Amino acid sequence: MRTLLRTLSITWALYAAAIRGEMQYRLNFLLLVLLGVFYQGSGFAFIWIVLYQFDTIAGWTFGEIALLYSLRLLAHAVWVVPFHQVQFLDTTVREGRFDRYLVRPLNPLLQVMTTRFQMNVIGDVAAAALLFTIAAHLVDLNLSPLTGAYLILVVLGGALIEGAAVVAVSSLSFRFVQTWAANHLIDNFFLLFGSYPTTIFGGVLNWALTWVVPIAFIAYIPASVFLEKTGELHMSAIVAFGTPVMGAVWFLLAYWVWHRQARRYHSVGN
Amino acid sequence: MRAAPSGMDTLDRPGRPQRNVPAYLEIIRGRLRIAVTYRQNAAFLLAAVVMQIFILRVVWTSLYGETEVVNDVNLSSMLVYLTIANLQNWALQDPSVSSYIHSRVREGQVAFDLLRPAGFVPQMLAHLVGSSLAMVLFAVAALPVVALAGTLGPPVSAAAFATWLVSLLCAYLVALLLNLILGMVAFWTMEITGIGVLYYLVNQFFAGALVPLDFFPEGLGVLARLLPFQATTYTPVAIYVGRITGTDALLAIGVQVVWIAVLVLFARLLWRAAVRRVIVQGG
Numbered sequence: 001m002r003t004l005l006r007t008l009s010i011t012w013a014l015y016a017a018a019i020r021g022e023m024q025y026r027l028n029f030l031l032l033v034l035l036g037v038f039y040q041g042s043g044f045a046f047i048w049i050v051l052y053q054f055d056t057i058a059g060w061t062f063g064e065i066a067l068l069y070s071l072r073l074l075a076h077a078v079w080v081v082p083f084h085q086v087q088f089l090d091t092t093v094r095e096g097r098f099d100r101y102l103v104r105p106l107n108p109l110l111q112v113m114t115t116r117f118q119m120n121v122i123g124d125v126a127a128a129a130l131l132f133t134i135a136a137h138l139v140d141l142n143l144s145p146l147t148g149a150y151l152i153l154v155v156l157g158g159a160l161i162e163g164a165a166v167v168a169v170s171s172l173s174f175r176f177v178q179t180w181a182a183n184h185l186i187d188n189f190f191l192l193f194g195s196y197p198t199t200i201f202g203g204v205l206n207w208a209l210t211w212v213v214p215i216a217f218i219a220y221i222p223a224s225v226f227l228e229k230t231g232e233l234h235m236s237a238i239v240a241f242g243t244p245v246m247g248a249v250w251f252l253l254a255y256w257v258w259h260r261q262a263r264r265y266h267s268v269g270n
Numbered sequence: 271m272r273a274a275p276s277g278m279d280t281l282d283r284p285g286r287p288q289r290n291v292p293a294y295l296e297i298i299r300g301r302l303r304i305a306v307t308y309r310q311n312a313a314f315l316l317a318a319v320v321m322q323i324f325i326l327r328v329v330w331t332s333l334y335g336e337t338e339v340v341n342d343v344n345l346s347s348m349l350v351y352l353t354i355a356n357l358q359n360w361a362l363q364d365p366s367v368s369s370y371i372h373s374r375v376r377e378g379q380v381a382f383d384l385l386r387p388a389g390f391v392p393q394m395l396a397h398l399v400g401s402s403l404a405m406v407l408f409a410v411a412a413l414p415v416v417a418l419a420g421t422l423g424p425p426v427s428a429a430a431f432a433t434w435l436v437s438l439l440c441a442y443l444v445a446l447l448l449n450l451i452l453g454m455v456a457f458w459t460m461e462i463t464g465i466g467v468l469y470y471l472v473n474q475f476f477a478g479a480l481v482p483l484d485f486f487p488e489g490l491g492v493l494a495r496l497l498p499f500q501a502t503t504y505t506p507v508a509i510y511v512g513r514i515t516g517t518d519a520l521l522a523i524g525v526q527v528v529w530i531a532v533l534v535l536f537a538r539l540l541w542r543a544a545v546r547r548v549i550v551q552g553g
């Protein structure tokens with residue numbers, strides 16, 4: 001217990017230092033936050049335009065899709081704030097900086113996470129919160145303490161699902177020189193497949209997106225629960241509450257992969 | 271050190287510009303070698319585009335549902351449009367060149383680029399041509415996969431094919447100029463990654479790669495038609511699938527030509543201002 005507290009306090013101190021470093025450039029800070037909002041908002045602009053012309057996607061109205069989309073954004077924001085730096089592990093390894101992390105008395109993954117703090121993630125959080133508020137208004141969603149607790153669990157679970165994929169892919173940095181393009185692909189994968197009711201993909205793909213790469217658990221299934229659409233799901237209603245479990249399982253699996261790959265690390269210098 | 275005014279005339283260096291052609295060819299060759307070395311990265315980036323094409327196919331198919339024709343466009347022609355538009359939009363421009371210019375400026379190596387007998391702007395154009403050549407080769411190699419993920423189809427007529435080729439060339443020139451201008455922004459700001467991402471998003475959206483321009487709501491549609499991005503993607507692909515025909519097609523190509531002229535002028539003005547701003551750190 002004491003070691004855990006100590007680890008947490010060191011991690012927090014490192015984050016605080018990273019944030020202080022970033023605040024040196026105030027204009028850049030503001031621009032990056034705006035960029036974050038714009039980046040996340042632009043994906044939604046597509047949905048807004050097509051639903052201006054057509055009424056529904058797979059029977060989901062604009063407000064309902066907005067809720068689904070905002071749940072994915074919330075999960076993304078929650079994972080990206082602490083974990084964003086993991087995506088840049090390849091540069092750390094290539095420049096030989098990973099050696100330092102190995103000799104310090106803190107878990108190397110935590111050290112990677114706290115290397116920098118890129119301010120555009122604040123924009124991600126702002127965009128997610130804004131869209132969720134609008135969507136909740138559009139579909140008349142009233143949060144009771146119970147649904148509020150469910151929301152928190154679902155967002156945490158979703159964050160772990162997406163974070164697991166990024167941690168696993170980044171761990172390939174220990175073997176390959178560059179992985180940023182693979183990370184770009186993963187980013188897009190979650191953005192593209194996670195923003196719609198997965199039923200539109202039909203059959204095998206729908207099944208795979210539920211059980212193999214559980215993207216459906218991030219936004220589609222929780223949104224169905226909120227909108228009382230669970231009758232449309234291809235599973236029993238209880239499984240629909242499985243997002244936090246899925247997230248935990250996936251993340252532990254990814255951490256295990258990371259740990260195994262890190263053991264293969266060879267320093268680039270000598 | 272201020273790299274003026276000797277670098278100034280590099281844009282309009284008098285004499286025989288063709289004597290530098292071997293140098294430009296060498297830059298293009300270098301870009302191709304870079305592309306081959308980092309082919310894994312290109313494969314991942316292309317995979318993201320193929321994924322986007324697939325998603326657009328699924329989403330638009332779902333949107334159409336039982337309806338056969340929306341806004342005078344039937345589903346299959348829409349899917350061909352989306353597939354070609356996304357592939358073309360990806361292949362014709364490479365964001366890595368603007369970040370290359372940025373790193374040259376930030377690290378001061380731009381001084382060497384400016385001192386070379388070949389002009390700086392033609393050098394950068396050669397970089398852009400080389401990288402897009404490589405990307406077109408990757409895109410062509412990926413056509414079988416693209417056909418599986420999206421929908422490929424022949425142009426609606428021989429005339430459409432011929433017009434498309436002309437329009438595609440104009441589209442490429444517009445894209446080239448836009449990317450050159452994007453690269454020149456490096457002379458004003460030390461941070462260009464954000465601007466690059468912003469450009470990518472705005473361009474993709476207003477070029478009509480996700481939604482054809484005729485499906486935009488009124489106000490947004492007017493805005494899209496006033497911006498240069500539609501000339502890079504919407505115009506040629508709409509001609510290919512027969513959305514724009516006859517005199518309208520010629521008119522659309524005319525608009526592309528106007529954009530080329532405007533952007534050339536703008537790039538020249540920008541370059542004149544940029545070269546006065548060059549401050550090489552350290553010196």
